[in-house]
Amino acid sequence: MNLVVYILKKDVMYDFLLDIKNKFETYVPIKKDITRFKILDNPKDIDFSENSYFPVKEHFFRKKEVIFQFNGSNFLPVELKSKNKIFFGLRRCDLNAIKNQDFIFMKQHNDPYYTSQRKKAVLIGYHCTKALNKYCFCESMNLTDYYDLMLFDKTNYFLVDAKTEKGENLIRKYKKYFKKSNYKISDKDTYIKTRKINKKDISKFYDHKDWDKGINLCLSCSACTEMCPTCYCHEIHDNTEINNPRNAKRIRSWSSCQLKEFTSVAENHTFRDTKEARFKHRIYHQLQYFKERNKINLCTGCGRCITGCPTKIDWVKIINEMR
Amino acid sequence: MKSELIPKKTRILSNFRETSDIFTLILQISGSYMPGQFVQIGIPGIGECPISVASYSKNHLKISIREVGKVTRALGKLRKNSFVYIRGPYGRGYPLVEFQGKCLILIGAGCGVATLKSIIEYIEYHREKYKDILLFFGYRNINDIIYKKEVNKWKNTFNIKIALSKENAKTCLDWDSGHITDVIAELKLRTENTGVFICGPPKMINDTVEILKKKGFNDEQIYVSTERLMYCSIGMCCHCMIRGKFTCTDGPVFRFDEIGYYKND
Numbered sequence: 001m002n003l004v005v006y007i008l009k010k011d012v013m014y015d016f017l018l019d020i021k022n023k024f025e026t027y028v029p030i031k032k033d034i035t036r037f038k039i040l041d042n043p044k045d046i047d048f049s050e051n052s053y054f055p056v057k058e059h060f061f062r063k064k065e066v067i068f069q070f071n072g073s074n075f076l077p078v079e080l081k082s083k084n085k086i087f088f089g090l091r092r093c094d095l096n097a098i099k100n101q102d103f104i105f106m107k108q109h110n111d112p113y114y115t116s117q118r119k120k121a122v123l124i125g126y127h128c129t130k131a132l133n134k135y136c137f138c139e140s141m142n143l144t145d146y147y148d149l150m151l152f153d154k155t156n157y158f159l160v161d162a163k164t165e166k167g168e169n170l171i172r173k174y175k176k177y178f179k180k181s182n183y184k185i186s187d188k189d190t191y192i193k194t195r196k197i198n199k200k201d202i203s204k205f206y207d208h209k210d211w212d213k214g215i216n217l218c219l220s221c222s223a224c225t226e227m228c229p230t231c232y233c234h235e236i237h238d239n240t241e242i243n244n245p246r247n248a249k250r251i252r253s254w255s256s257c258q259l260k261e262f263t264s265v266a267e268n269h270t271f272r273d274t275k276e277a278r279f280k281h282r283i284y285h286q287l288q289y290f291k292e293r294n295k296i297n298l299c300t301g302c303g304r305c306i307t308g309c310p311t312k313i314d315w316v317k318i319i320n321e322m323r
Numbered sequence: 324m325k326s327e328l329i330p331k332k333t334r335i336l337s338n339f340r341e342t343s344d345i346f347t348l349i350l351q352i353s354g355s356y357m358p359g360q361f362v363q364i365g366i367p368g369i370g371e372c373p374i375s376v377a378s379y380s381k382n383h384l385k386i387s388i389r390e391v392g393k394v395t396r397a398l399g400k401l402r403k404n405s406f407v408y409i410r411g412p413y414g415r416g417y418p419l420v421e422f423q424g425k426c427l428i429l430i431g432a433g434c435g436v437a438t439l440k441s442i443i444e445y446i447e448y449h450r451e452k453y454k455d456i457l458l459f460f461g462y463r464n465i466n467d468i469i470y471k472k473e474v475n476k477w478k479n480t481f482n483i484k485i486a487l488s489k490e491n492a493k494t495c496l497d498w499d500s501g502h503i504t505d506v507i508a509e510l511k512l513r514t515e516n517t518g519v520f521i522c523g524p525p526k527m528i529n530d531t532v533e534i535l536k537k538k539g540f541n542d543e544q545i546y547v548s549t550e551r552l553m554y555c556s557i558g559m560c561c562h563c564m565i566r567g568k569f570t571c572t573d574g575p576v577f578r579f580d581e582i583g584y585y586k587n588d
């Protein structure tokens with residue numbers, strides 16, 4: 001934790017947001033039919049009562065990314081346009097999801113497309129004090145502090161912790177809104193009590209019959225992977241313009257391990273042909289495979305794959321009930 | 324902008340038709356392409372696909388491709404001096420250094436023979452480092468045979484068995500009819516100090532391993548090369564994952580027990 005913590009009064013927060021909005025494309029949680037991160041218009045629209053239905057993943061790992069353009073003999077430069085963005089009100093689970101994607105696209109790989117979007121974004125968190133809904137299970141996922149700034153809600157004011165230079169710089173630039181405090185953020189502030197996964201290692205349960213409870217309800221619709229803040233599977237296809245076939249693009253786009261075509265090859269062969277294999281693959285990638293390689297949980301416990309599932313498959317409960 | 328996903332322009336030195344649907348490209352490219360590794364080869368606007376290294380040379384790269392779809396068919400139409408776009412080499416190849424001083428049994432079928440060819444060329448180059456080499460090739464029929472010229476040459480230096488699964492009568496005295504697996508099953512093979520490298524369609528690999536096990540070979544001796552749908556080949560797109568292992572970076576060559584039992588994953 002940083003030594004200096006700042007105080008941001010709640011009414012001042014609105015002025016602060018109106019001010020940064022002039023310089024940054026500022027995204028905040030707004031509740032209409034569902035809660036989404038939307039570009040800030042009126043700060044009073046901000047709603048912290050639930051987490052956003054969709055994560056902010058698509059701002060960095062974008063749904064479609066042009067890898068290169070080609071004119072028949074040469075590669076044309078791809079302009080990696082990006083804007084200065086601020087995300088205000090990200091939860092601890094989603095910040096850790098960004099941490100995991102940063103790890104994949106910027107540490108493990110040097111992905112220029114992701115990096116160009118991510119580098120210009122400032123992440124401002126809003127720390128949960130309790131489980132936001134009954135499906136949250138972040139307490140089991142060993143989350144860490146990963147943010148530029150984090151807001152801790154103290155009823156009339158926020159304590160603001162700066163973790164990075166980006167965060168410090170923002171406070172310095174807008175210092176009139178912040179007051180120094182000698183409060184020290186402790187585990188008490190960062191503790192969120194949620195339900196838990198009662199198994200540290202699910203590797204021995206791969207063949208357990210209880211998976212059927214989920215598999216039988218699964219529609220292979222891929223909503224879960226679409227909403228997941230950490231899923232990063234993608235495919236790559238080429239496109240040409242009909243009126244100018246020499247103008248080619250190679251495009252990366254999201255794909256989902258829950259769909260059959262994810263592992264389909266020639267002669268109609270599909271490796272993960274069964275719903276069972278696909279369903280387990282998702283859970284095991286999230287809880288086991290990624291951790292085996294990288295020593296960190298891929299899943300961050302946000303619960304979106306359950307809230308967003310049309311049949312509400314609560315796989316955490318299924319795992320917890322396995323004997 | 325630099326991206327691992329942008330391929331390099333590469334000249335085709337020749338395109339040789341092996342069979343009605345398989346062709347071999349020789350590419351003007353230098354570097355270290357090891358047996359069992361693969362490249363991503365493509366044509367911008369059409370796409371790219373993973374293809375195994377089929378040669379062992381510092382000065383050029385040979386690959387053999389079966390026409391099955393969009394990209395492979397488009398590649399088949401390219402002629403000498405046209406360009407293709409290449410990334411790689413990718414993946415972990417066969418453990419040839421580990422098996423120095425030992426005997427090797429190489430088994431290939433269909434397009435898997437391409438990978439075998441690179442192993443054979445490697446061994447020819449380092450012949451004194453290996454003991455007995457036994458080769459098994461499986462083809463469907465006489466018109467399906469790739470590397471006819473090379474096979475005739477290899478006969479002079481190696482013990483070689485060829486089987487044609489869809490050919491009824493013996494077309495040639497030293498070729499068997501039936502599956503290559505049947506040929507292997509009938510033979511007595513020495514298991515000690517021997518490595519077995521298999522390359523071919525999944526069913527052939529599984530059948531072969533079963534036979535080898537009955538003959539007393541264990542998992543540690545058997546290496547297989549796997550194929551999965553893949554796009555990035557750098558361990559990022561996740562399509563090729565088998566129980567957490569990436570075919571593209573951890574494989575495509577695996578010791579059989581690393582992934583071999585997971586046929587549907």
Ligand SMILES: Cc1cc2nc3c(=O)[nH]c(=O)nc-3n(C[C@H](O)[C@H](O)[C@H](O)COP(=O)(O)OP(=O)(O)OC[C@H]3O[C@@H](n4cnc5c(N)ncnc54)[C@H](O)[C@@H]3O)c2cc1C
Pocket residue numbers: 264265266267268361370371372373374375376386387388389390391392393394395396434437549550551552553575
């Ligand atoms: C590591 C590796 C090495 C390979 N080496 C060779 C080789 O040396 N020679 C060779 O001819 N082929 C090889 N293949 C298979 C080859 O990549 C596919 O045949 C090729 O991708 C098909 O592309 P396409 O655009 O022509 O077909 P598409 O039009 O994309 O599709 C035609 C069919 O091929 C399937 N397909 C797509 N990708 C693959 C894939 N990776 N593996 C199998 N089927 C696929 C599609 O699902 C579809 O059913 C290899 C594959 C891998 C993963």
Ligand code: SF4
Pocket residue numbers: 051091092093094128130131132133136137138139192194300301302303
């Ligand atoms: S998972 Fe944890 S951090 Fe995420 S919304 Fe729920 S309680 Fe908050």
Ligand code: SF4
Pocket residue numbers: 217218219220221222223224225258305308309310311312313
């Ligand atoms: S959202 Fe639910 S029903 Fe749809 S694929 Fe995921 S687990 Fe299956």
